Amino acid sequence: MKLSIRRGSSLVSLSKSPENLRTVVGAFRATAPDPLQPNEADAKKFLAEAGNWITDTPQNLLEASASSSNEQIVRFPLSDLTSAVEAFREEVRQKRKHQALSREEEVRLSRIDRSRDELFMREALVEAEKARQAGEVPVGAVVVDKDGSIIGRGHNCVVAGHDPSGHAEILALKNASQNLKNYRLDNCTIYVTLEPCPMCSGAIIGARLSRLVYGAKDQKAGAVESVFKLFDEKRVNHHTDVTTGVLEEECLRVLQKFFVELRKSRGKTNG
Numbered sequence: 001m002k003l004s005i006r007r008g009s010s011l012v013s014l015s016k017s018p019e020n021l022r023t024v025v026g027a028f029r030a031t032a033p034d035p036l037q038p039n040e041a042d043a044k045k046f047l048a049e050a051g052n053w054i055t056d057t058p059q060n061l062l063e064a065s066a067s068s069s070n071e072q073i074v075r076f077p078l079s080d081l082t083s084a085v086e087a088f089r090e091e092v093r094q095k096r097k098h099q100a101l102s103r104e105e106e107v108r109l110s111r112i113d114r115s116r117d118e119l120f121m122r123e124a125l126v127e128a129e130k131a132r133q134a135g136e137v138p139v140g141a142v143v144v145d146k147d148g149s150i151i152g153r154g155h156n157c158v159v160a161g162h163d164p165s166g167h168a169e170i171l172a173l174k175n176a177s178q179n180l181k182n183y184r185l186d187n188c189t190i191y192v193t194l195e196p197c198p199m200c201s202g203a204i205i206g207a208r209l210s211r212l213v214y215g216a217k218d219q220k221a222g223a224v225e226s227v228f229k230l231f232d233e234k235r236v237n238h239h240t241d242v243t244t245g246v247l248e249e250e251c252l253r254v255l256q257k258f259f260v261e262l263r264k265s266r267g268k269t270n271g
Contacts, residue, residue, distance in 0.1 A: 120191040121247045131155035141168040141192040143176035152176025169200035193251040195222035201230045213243045215251030
């Protein structure tokens with residue numbers, strides 16, 4: 001039997017939950033010397049022994065008992081009922097405590113994950129700086145295995161490499177695959193400073209990475225959330241978890257600075 005009532009409950013308040021009211025009235029009748037015809041003395045005794053759980057009058061209890069069905073009643077002491085109520089309340093308290101601890105653990109782990117993500121995103125920013133110094137759009141990427149080791153690095157090399165596929169993500173994936181001697185990168189995470197384009201997103205999905213983490217959005221060509229949503233496509237046979245906005249301001253600032261400087265240099269050239 002599970003009964004959940006507040007201390008000081010009245011029979012009127014219990015009637016909002018018929019099951020609770022039936023349980024209390026049934027307990028009253030079951031603890032009376034004559035379950036079929038309890039009297040006022042029985043009601044007074046029941047309410048006294050119920051302590052502060054039930055606050056009502058003997059007359060109301062007798063009326064509630066009279067209106068209940070004359071089904072077969074199993075006799076038991078009132079102490080069994082109060083013990084059952086206390087046991088159930090303790091069960092609820094422990095459940096709530098466990099839920100609170102679980103939420104705290106989730107928050108703690110999320111903080112650890114965020115710190116880890118920022119650590120590797122800074123490594124991707126190091127790669128982005130290499131691209132900037134080479135005159136390429138400053139985008140960098142690193143691939144990290146399940147043990148937290150960087151197994152692949154890459155930065156944009158489209159212009160210098162005369163290669164339209166020379167994007168940071170693809171070069172990092174190639175580097176990681178060569179190091180692992182495996183084209184599939186299951187249980188690996190790729191960190192990239194800019195939201196991947198459709199070509200790079202397809203490569204990430206094809207390599208079966210478990211996770212993608214990126215910094216700034218690409219409002220013109222992003223294929224995760226900005227222009228396309230390839231990672232939400234249910235028809236592909238592999239799904240990669242996505243985390244966005246890690247060190248977003250820093251990643252965006254690097255890009256903005258590059259294009260400001262590029263416009264200035266082009267202006268001087270044209271002048």
